Amino acid sequence: MVYSLNIYEMKTPVTILDIARELGISKSTVSRVLQNTYDVNPETRQKVLDKMQQMNYRPNMMARNLKKGSTSVIGVNIPAFDIPFYSQAISGIQNEAARQGYNILTCQSNEDVNTELKNIETLLASQVDGLLISISKTARNVMHLLELQRNNIPVVLFNRVAGQMDFSKVYVNDFDGAHKMVNYLIGKGHKKIAHIAGPGNLSLSKNRIEGYKASLKAHGISFAEELLIEGDFSFADGARCMNELLDRQLEIDAIFCVCDSMALGCMQVLKQRGYRIPKDIAVAGYTNDPAAEYVDPGLTTIAQPSYQIGVEAAALLIRKIKNPAYPRQDVILDTELIIRNSA
Amino acid sequence: MVYSLNIYEMKTPVTILDIARELGISKSTVSRVLQNTYDVNPETRQKVLDKMQQMNYRPNMMARNLKKGSTSVIGVNIPAFDIPFYSQAISGIQNEAARQGYNILTCQSNEDVNTELKNIETLLASQVDGLLISISKTARNVMHLLELQRNNIPVVLFNRVAGQMDFSKVYVNDFDGAHKMVNYLIGKGHKKIAHIAGPGNLSLSKNRIEGYKASLKAHGISFAEELLIEGDFSFADGARCMNELLDRQLEIDAIFCVCDSMALGCMQVLKQRGYRIPKDIAVAGYTNDPAAEYVDPGLTTIAQPSYQIGVEAAALLIRKIKNPAYPRQDVILDTELIIRNSA
DNA sequence: CTGTTAGCGCTTTCAA
DNA sequence: TTGAAAGCGCTAACAG
Numbered sequence: 001m002v003y004s005l006n007i008y009e010m011k012t013p014v015t016i017l018d019i020a021r022e023l024g025i026s027k028s029t030v031s032r033v034l035q036n037t038y039d040v041n042p043e044t045r046q047k048v049l050d051k052m053q054q055m056n057y058r059p060n061m062m063a064r065n066l067k068k069g070s071t072s073v074i075g076v077n078i079p080a081f082d083i084p085f086y087s088q089a090i091s092g093i094q095n096e097a098a099r100q101g102y103n104i105l106t107c108q109s110n111e112d113v114n115t116e117l118k119n120i121e122t123l124l125a126s127q128v129d130g131l132l133i134s135i136s137k138t139a140r141n142v143m144h145l146l147e148l149q150r151n152n153i154p155v156v157l158f159n160r161v162a163g164q165m166d167f168s169k170v171y172v173n174d175f176d177g178a179h180k181m182v183n184y185l186i187g188k189g190h191k192k193i194a195h196i197a198g199p200g201n202l203s204l205s206k207n208r209i210e211g212y213k214a215s216l217k218a219h220g221i222s223f224a225e226e227l228l229i230e231g232d233f234s235f236a237d238g239a240r241c242m243n244e245l246l247d248r249q250l251e252i253d254a255i256f257c258v259c260d261s262m263a264l265g266c267m268q269v270l271k272q273r274g275y276r277i278p279k280d281i282a283v284a285g286y287t288n289d290p291a292a293e294y295v296d297p298g299l300t301t302i303a304q305p306s307y308q309i310g311v312e313a314a315a316l317l318i319r320k321i322k323n324p325a326y327p328r329q330d331v332i333l334d335t336e337l338i339i340r341n342s343a
Numbered sequence: 344m345v346y347s348l349n350i351y352e353m354k355t356p357v358t359i360l361d362i363a364r365e366l367g368i369s370k371s372t373v374s375r376v377l378q379n380t381y382d383v384n385p386e387t388r389q390k391v392l393d394k395m396q397q398m399n400y401r402p403n404m405m406a407r408n409l410k411k412g413s414t415s416v417i418g419v420n421i422p423a424f425d426i427p428f429y430s431q432a433i434s435g436i437q438n439e440a441a442r443q444g445y446n447i448l449t450c451q452s453n454e455d456v457n458t459e460l461k462n463i464e465t466l467l468a469s470q471v472d473g474l475l476i477s478i479s480k481t482a483r484n485v486m487h488l489l490e491l492q493r494n495n496i497p498v499v500l501f502n503r504v505a506g507q508m509d510f511s512k513v514y515v516n517d518f519d520g521a522h523k524m525v526n527y528l529i530g531k532g533h534k535k536i537a538h539i540a541g542p543g544n545l546s547l548s549k550n551r552i553e554g555y556k557a558s559l560k561a562h563g564i565s566f567a568e569e570l571l572i573e574g575d576f577s578f579a580d581g582a583r584c585m586n587e588l589l590d591r592q593l594e595i596d597a598i599f600c601v602c603d604s605m606a607l608g609c610m611q612v613l614k615q616r617g618y619r620i621p622k623d624i625a626v627a628g629y630t631n632d633p634a635a636e637y638v639d640p641g642l643t644t645i646a647q648p649s650y651q652i653g654v655e656a657a658a659l660l661i662r663k664i665k666n667p668a669y670p671r672q673d674v675i676l677d678t679e680l681i682i683r684n685s686a
Numbered sequence: 687c688t689g690t691t692a693g694c695g696c697t698t699t700c701a702a
Numbered sequence: 703t704t705g706a707a708a709g710c711g712c713t714a715a716c717a718g
Contacts, residue, residue, distance in 0.1 A: 026705045027698055031697060038698095041703055056494070061469050062414065063695030066405045066710050073448075073469075080434060084633075087430035091423060094451055098462075103469060105416075106449050108437055119441075126404050126416075126446060151399070264637055290427075290632075294607055296639030358711055369689045374713060381714095384687060406711030409694050 013058065019051045034059060065127070074317060075123030076132045077116060077159070085306045086134070092310025093132060100318050102129075109136040117144050124184040128323045130154035132313050135162060137199040137232065149235045154320040158313040160202050168320065170331045174204045177302040177335035178211025181256055181284050184300075184337060186219045190254035190282060192229040196241045196266070198258040205230075208258055208286065226250060231262050238265020246273065252281055254343060260285035260292050260301055267295065267342065276317065278321045282343035298340030305333050356401065362394045377402060408470070417660060418466030419449045419475045420459060422503070427632045428649045429477070432502065435653025436475060443661050445472075452479040460487050473497035473664045475656050478505060480542040480575065497663040501656040503545050511663065513656040513674045516546045520645040521554025521677035524627050527643075527680060529562050533597035533625060537570040539584045539609070541601040548573075551601055551629065569593060574605050581608020589616060595624055597686060603628035603635050603644055609636065610685065622667055625686035641683030648676050 016034070020027040025044065031040040033048045039050075051057075059318055065071045078086045090106065094337050097104050105126055107119035123131060131153060135146070142163035148155050149165050158170040185193055195212045198205035213223050229245060231237040238261060245252060246269070257263035263285030267277060275281050277297055285292060288303035312331050320326045359377070362500060363370040368387065375381040376391045383391075394400075408414045417440055421429045433449065440447050448471055450462035459479050466474060474496060476488070485506035491498050492508050501513040528536055538555045541548035554567050572588060574580040580606060589612070600606035606628030610620060618624050620640055627633060632644035655674050663669045 004410070013695095017695075027696080028698080028705060028707095029703085031695095035697080039703060044703080058464075058468055058693050060409075062405055062409045063710090064697075066403075066409050066695080066712090067697050069710070071405065081424070081437065082427070082430040082434050083429075084425070084427075087425040087427075090449075091425050094424065094449065098450070098465075103450075103465060104449055105436065105446050106433075107441070107446075108434060110438070121401075122441075122446060125401055230609060291634045291637045294634045296637040331715085356711095360711075370712080371690080371714085374711095375688085379715080382687060387687085403711050406694090408714075409696090409711080410713050412694070563698060 011321075013060070014055045015060070016057075019048065019055055019057055020052055022055070023047055025215060032134065043234055061062050070129050070321075071127050072101055073103045073105055073128045074125065074130055074132060074314065075120075075128035077119045077123065077128070078103050078106070078108055078134045079111050079136050080108045081106075085111075085159065085287055085304065088306035089134075089310035089313075090310075092307040093314045094310075096311040096314035097318070100315075102314075102318060104132075111136045111138055113139045120144060122146070124153065130156070130317045132317055133157050134160045135202075136160075137202060140201050142196060152324070154317060154324070156313050156317040156320070158309055162201065162203055166328050168316045168328045170316060170329065170333070171204065172304045172309070172333045172335050174207035174335075175211040175214070177254070177304075178208040179215045180211075180335065180337050181286070181300075182212050183213035183219075184339070185254045185256065185282065185343060186215065186256075187301065188343065190343075191221060192227070193221075193254045193256055194229070194245055194250075194252050196238065196245075196255065196257045196262050197228060197230045198233055200230060203325065205258060208323045212256060227252070231258065233259050233261060235261045235265040238262030239269045240265075240322070241271040242266040252279075254282040256284045256286075258286055260287045260289040260299060263299055263301070263342075264291060264295060267299070278341070278343050284343040288338055292338070292340070297342045300340045301338050301341040303336040303338050305335075309333060356403070357391040357398045358403070359400075360399055362391065362400055364389055365398070366394055371580075403662060413664075415444055416446045416448055416469065416471045417473055417475060417657065417664075418463075418469070418471035419447050420462045420466065421449070421451055421477045422454050422479050423451045424449075427634075428502065428630055428647065429473065431649035432477075432653035435650040435655075436657045437653075439654045439657035440661070443658075445657075445661060447475075453675040454479045454481055455518050456482045458500045463487060463491070463572075467496065473499070473660045475660055476500050477503045478545075479503075481544060483544050495667070497660060497667070499656050499660040499663070501652055503547060505544065505546055510670050511659045511673065513652050513659065513676070514547065515647045515652070515676045515678050517550035517678075518554040518557070520629065520647075521551040521599070522558045523554075523678070523680050524554050524629070524643075524645055525558035526562075527623065527682070528597045528599065528627060528686060529558065529564070531597075531625065533593045534564060535570070536564075536597045536599055537572070537582065537588055537593075537595050539588075539598065539600045539605050540571060540573045541576055543573060548601060555599060570595070574601065576602050576604060578604045578611075581605030582612045583608075585609040585612040589686050597621075597625040597627065599627045599629075601629055603630045606642055606644070607634060607638060610642070621684065621686050627686040631681055635681070635683070638685075640685045643683045643686040644681050646679040646681050648678075652676060 016027045020030045033045045109116035155167045161169045214233040231241045285299045285301035287303045292299035358368045359373040363373045376388045452459035498510045504512045574584045628642045628644035631644045635642035
């Protein structure tokens with residue numbers, strides 16, 4: 001009798017057919033109470049509901065979705081979960097998606113284009129209704145995005161956007177953020193302001209460079225090529241860039257970094273090499289990572305509404321999914337200058 | 344003729360039937376090349392492959408999964424994406440899952456039990472093959488977990504674990520971590536060591552308290568109830584606890600916090616109230632958040648292998664999914680004492 | 687090696 | 703208000 005016990009335990013999930021049989025009715029009727037949009041005899045309805053409760057029925061979304069042709073699932077591809085910006089953006093994405101009855105299938109590219117391609121393939125195979133994408137910094141071209149466009153897949157790009165596709169995009173006004181910061185630095189009397197930029201394939205890098213240049217120009221300071229250096233966003237590379245800049249023996253009184261992690265790398269190098277911050281060289285970041293608040297001196301930076309970016313991106317995508325005719329649009333969010341003590 | 348154009352554009356996804364028809368063969372044959380486990384005439388196989396390429400065929404996982412009765416999707420419920428520990432753990436989970444051909448459906452509870460319940464319901468409805476759960480700090484009971492057990496759902500709990508269920512668990516040796524830290528503090532000559540603990544419903548809180556007590560005892564220091572205070576993990580609450588402790592006018596020469604965010608809150612209060620760290624009061628944390636490295640003074644803390652916890656949890660769950668007979672097991676990972684300048 | 691057939695669990699006409 | 707039946711895209715016997 002041990003066997004029957006086992007069989008009992010590995011009970012297969014209960015289906016509408018099971019509960020229909022138990023009640024001596026047809027599965028269509030059961031299905032109807034599930035939709036609660038058709039007319040069903042109130043008594044029957046209640047009996048069905050009770051039975052469902054009793055038998056612990058749970059609708060099989062796979063079957064339902066196969067029938068409906070949509071999954072109410074959004075695929076998300078980001079560079080990495082443990083980048084503070086993305087963990088906050090994902091938080092916004094998930095909350096907004098849940099609010100609207102969507103689930104999220106999440107992948108990280110680990111900053112590798114090939115992984116990114118594979119992720120997108122996997123997500124499409126899972127029949128996601130749409131895609132939220134922030135490209136990897138190694139994505140030198142956007143063929144994969146064009147491919148999505150050709151296939152009419154609803155896509156919204158966020159934060160790291162690129163290309164001229166017919167996709168909505170959500171990002172911050174990088175030009176303005178950089179402009180604001182450099183204005184501030186100049187206002188504090190700095191004149192030799194270096195800039196550590198981000199990877200050249202990302203619009204955000206370009207836009208921040210433009211904002212930096214525009215501010216210099218507006219204040220009659222000529223742009224010096226040798227004060228501009230490209231990095232890869234990482235703490236370690238921030239340190240490398242700072243060392244390189246210092247080794248060039250230029251006069252520098254301030255340094256504006258494309259992101260906080262690089263700025264933190266700069267600060268570490270500056271401290272090691274005996275510079276006082278901000279007295280000898282001021283340091284400014286961008287992104288307002290949690291760490292910016294705790295470092296010494298506190299990092300002056302530009303805050304981005306990362307959670308809100310996630311919310312907007314998800315909302316936009318869902319609107320597009322529900323109405324494919326919904327036109328593309330760019331949502332450009334504002335940044336905020338956060339003044340601490342490093343500049 | 345505009346209409347026909349539109350119709351052309353909203354082409355429905357191509358199925359195996361489409362490519363079978365195009366080739367004048369049966370869809371079974373097409374299906375067979377998809378499985379590439381059955382014997383198919385090499386020529387036919389190639390023709391099918393070519394056609395798939397040409398027609399841009401993508402298998403419909405929903406259909407496949409409905410048939411197979413499994414989804415190769417793992418449901419994940421965590422308290423919040425933007426807690427550094429979890430963003431790293433998720434990173435490990437996703438990479439390991441992807442390596443083994445699984446996708447992850449992720450939800451956050453925002454530390455709310457009801458949301459947690461809803462998340463789990465949603466994930467189950469999506470027919471996930473198993474669940475990776477870290478409970479919210481407001482989860483005072485574990486009825487929902489018992490329910491999962493009753494339904495034979497493969498579950499692995501990680502980090503924040505609770506209850507006596509037949510689930511595998513992955514967590515760090517909290518007793519040992521706390522013990523190690525307090526030993527270190529005592530070794531530095533501290534005798535009046537306060538402890539800010541975590542929510543009482545979580546084993547990790549209890550275990551760290553036990554480690555703290557055991558170390559005191561081993562060194563002949565008697566445990567003082569008034570030096571123990573319970574907090575909720577947050578920076579703000581760390582500040583609150585610190586103030587409260589200070590206001591009690593006790594002699595304190597060191598404070599050991601259940602997590603770094605609370606320790607950072609303590610440091611802020613201590614600085615504001617004119618205490619020198621570690622001279623007047625030493626501060627120690629737990630978790631080794633990125634910020635711990637950047638604060639001034641650097642925070643002495645206990646590092647947890649957060650990424651690895653994610654990897655182990657995912658691996659364990661997948662093993663259980665593939666072999667339901669696989670017995671439960673506890674994976675207890677080791678911590679590391681990271682000495683900086685705050686203690 | 688290949689085609690036919692019967693579902694997986696659900697929704698939704700069409701009739702009654 | 704209800705039931706019968708077809709079918710979403712795919713897999714897997716079974717038969718040839």
